[in-house]
Amino acid sequence: MKPRIAVLLPEDDPNFLPDDRLRLCDFAEVAPHRGKGRPTDDDKIALMSEADGAILGRGAGGLTKEIIEQCAKLRIVGLIGGSVRMIEPEVLLDRGVTVVNTAYAMTDAVAEFNLALILNSLRDIPHMIEEMRGCGWGQARGEPKNLKEKVVALIGYGLIARRVRELLKPFHCPVLVVDPYLPADVAERDYVTVVPLDEALAQADVISLHVGLTPETEGMIGEKELKLIQDGALIVNTARGKLLDEDALARELKTGRIFASLNVFAREPLPMDSPLRGAPNVILTPHGAGKTVDTWRIQSEMIVDDMRRFFSGETPKSLITREMLGKMT
Secondary structure, eight states: OEEEEEEOSSSTTTTSSSHHHHHTTSSSEEOOOOOSSSHHHHHHHHHHHHHHHEEEGGGGGGOOOOHHHHHHTTTTTEEESGGGGOOOHHHEEEEEEEEEEEGEEEEEEEHHHHHHHHHHHHTTHHHHHHHHHSSSSSOOOSEEEOOTOOOEEEESSSHHHHHHHHHHHGTTTOHHHHHHHOHHHHHHHHHHOOOOOHHHHHHHHEEOOOOOOTTTTTTTTTTTHHSSSSOEEEEEEOSSSGGBBBBHHHHHHHTTSOOEEEEEOOOSSHHHHHHGGTTTTEEEEOTHHHHHHHHHHHHHHHHHHHHHHHHTTTTTTBOOOHHTTTTOO
């Protein structure tokens, strides 16, 4: 008998492609959410109560303990995306439910976007584009810099940070890493130097945030830490907005001493009255560094492949363990 898999994403959700929905039907009985909007909690219970598996994503919303408790047959939950907090992973694991996600699918897209932010900031490219459109000509402000041989600090060294490190190799940048979990042999293999946070902030020309949002990391870059950053340095955040104290960052940017490139914010969309919007030395982009057609294709394939593995008695490739949760958003 085929397993029953509830697909809670709307039918037109670009994160789960039609071809992969059809592939799911090859080995499973699929119970799809038929609506175009996000399913309600009652919709989720109706679809999942008799299901062996479920596929969700941002477009489907999350799970609650109350929903999970009404899904006694549930054996696996697959999240299309990286942040598993929205599906109550501890509750699922406590009930013996396997959890998988597709974080790996976004690695290249986010890392490339991260590098693009660095290069655009160092060369003041957005300003030059704006000036060309407005008055016909424009030069970079201040002191534009090469990336070559600049000291880069990666705060956290997970999948995306490691890909950023690879992308930096042609620029011959010394790379510092702040990550208490990083094994010494990995640091040696990747030619990175592990240092404490305050040392990384004081030494780096470019500081790039790559940690998950946890109680320990929330607000980890505040007023005190920002003061440690050397004049002219750049801080980049494509991870989670709440890692940074945005008010403190806005004050520091106002001095003109440092620069920032941000793709994530504490509140999203970024409020129109945010002091960050008025700062000339910051690049602001809407949260979505991982949104590419390539990412959508890869993550859509990944979730079906892991569902097939699980129901064939194999171990899914993108398994989330309890040990991983303490370091994840």
